[in-house]
Amino acid sequence: MPLEVRLNHRSGNLSLPTPRDAGRTTHEIYLSAPDVGPLEESFLVSALRSGWAAPAGPELTAFEREIAERVGVNAAVALSSGTAALHLALLGLGVGPGQVVVVPTLTFVATANAVTYTGARPAFIDSDPATGNIDVSLLPELLEKLQASGQRVGAVLPVDIFGTCADYSALLPICAAAGVPVVEDAAEALGSAHRGRPAGSFGAAAALSFNGNKVITTSGGGMLLSDDRVLVERARFLSTQARLPVSHYEHPEVGYNYRLSNLLAAVGRAQLQRLDEMIRRRRQVRELYANLFATVPGVRLLGNCDDEANCWLTCIVVEPDRAGWHAAELAAHLAGHGIESRPIWKPLHLQAAYENSGGLLTGAAQRLFETGLALPSGSMLSDRQRATVLKTIRAFLAASG
CATH class of the missing domain: 3.40.640.10 (Type I PLP-dependent aspartate aminotransferase-like (Major domain))
Known part of the structure; x- marks a missing residue:
């Protein structure tokens, strides 16, 4: 079957068939979708x-x-x-x-x-x-x-x-x-x-x-x-x-x-x-998350996305004992509203292919994997999609508080 590439002239975005086109579950808002258009x-x-x-x-x-x-x-x-x-x-x-x-x-x-x-x-x-x-x-x-x-x-x-x-x-x-x-x-x-x-x-x-x-x-x-x-x-x-x-x-x-x-x-x-503009939009998204979680106990943004970082993905780290909820619970809530999120990378020493490789481990990466969550961060996110993500997270926080 030939690959279909669509150009949405209203949004100016090229798109490939979504996973739904292939008979799989899809999201309406993605973690970091390709940002391509007329140029x-x-x-x-x-x-x-x-x-x-x-x-x-x-x-x-x-x-x-x-x-x-x-x-x-x-x-x-x-x-x-x-x-x-x-x-x-x-x-x-x-x-x-x-x-x-x-x-x-x-x-x-x-x-x-x-x-x-x-x-x-x-x-x-x-x-x-x-x-x-x-x-x-x-x-x-x-x-x-x-x-x-x-x-x-x-x-x-x-x-x-x-x-x-x-x-x-x-x-x-x-x-x-x-x-x-x-x-x-x-x-x-x-x-x-x-x-x-x-x-x-x-x-x-x-x-x-x-x-x-x-x-x-x-x-x-x-x-x-x-x-x-x-x-x-x-x-x-x-x-x-x-x-x-x-x-x-x-x-x-x-x-x-x-x-x-x-x-x-x-x-x-x-x-x-378009790189600089796309980075600017990703930094805006991170700032929105920073403001949202600033007063939420037990939640912090991973790293410090200053003016030297491209803010590719914004990740939060959740301390369940303080927050009263787990990162996986927020992920499930987002998925239920068609919003993609993802755990932080599973450490390679925990992967079957590399479990015997050895090295020097403190448990820090494993804790980040267990408590971290990457949130929608792409430059393709529209203002409406950003608002939807924030509204959905606020609803989860209110229900969990």
Whole structure:
């Protein structure tokens, strides 16, 4: 069955068939829906009419250049996913079998999967309870523990969780002293910064994601960023099946089919033009939640979404003993009114695929998973939808009080 793409000219939004179209339960208000409209349509149509429907092309080259300029790095290569970017970044640093990579336990599974693809294994580190990001205070102990036991630490892979950068001012010196490179997982953080330096510019390399729910989207895609042009060109080579530039098909080593298409890059270029406005709308949503929960006992917003964070997702943390209710109860109430929410990431050390990986754990990430909830945060939320979400939450709080 062909994929139907609809343009709602009243709202100016492109849309794919909803889950209801596929016979599944759907929501009326989503956590972070793709925010695309006439500008993206015009860029996509222009790319199609140019004749560059093949994987590579001028839109792809321009997208890489524009993202690199926005982040402030020397080079970038656009790929099929943020996971692919992490994978190739790690390979570019020589990470492989017999090594371990330090990974936050509170993150999407792709972060650890990319490590596993190289033949290395993750060693998990717990979270700062206030932000959900990597607890940098644990890092010296974990690195010393791993190295003292004879394990080769290939990299540290911090994640800018929910769009807030990790504490790189503290993290980078620790890793430098230990002789361990850093790969920044900035999948959720395009447009964010740490002390004035943009997300995606930290460490030896960084990865962005343009998945459908991210701050900007190419429907699916990612990008590897680095000041090291050699590392980026190596990734570019591997991403095209490691094919040599000769007239016949010559492959000196195993490569990957990881390249982003020219058409999707065109969508990304349009999205990048709208990035600042989309971040502004996400910050407005977080401020509404901050005001709503300011006087609610036992509830706090995770992290501090200041003017350096893109506020990709706003999450609350609930202390049931003080609040008188659980995060899961609010989630059920919202779902009953067609509003999507989601628990904070389930820690990777609790996932069956990684339960024996080890690391340094304090229980902070598990507590955030058990008490946290991500609320609708997208830039696509209309004023009416925002009001509906707030009204629904207020009704729950009144009934629970």
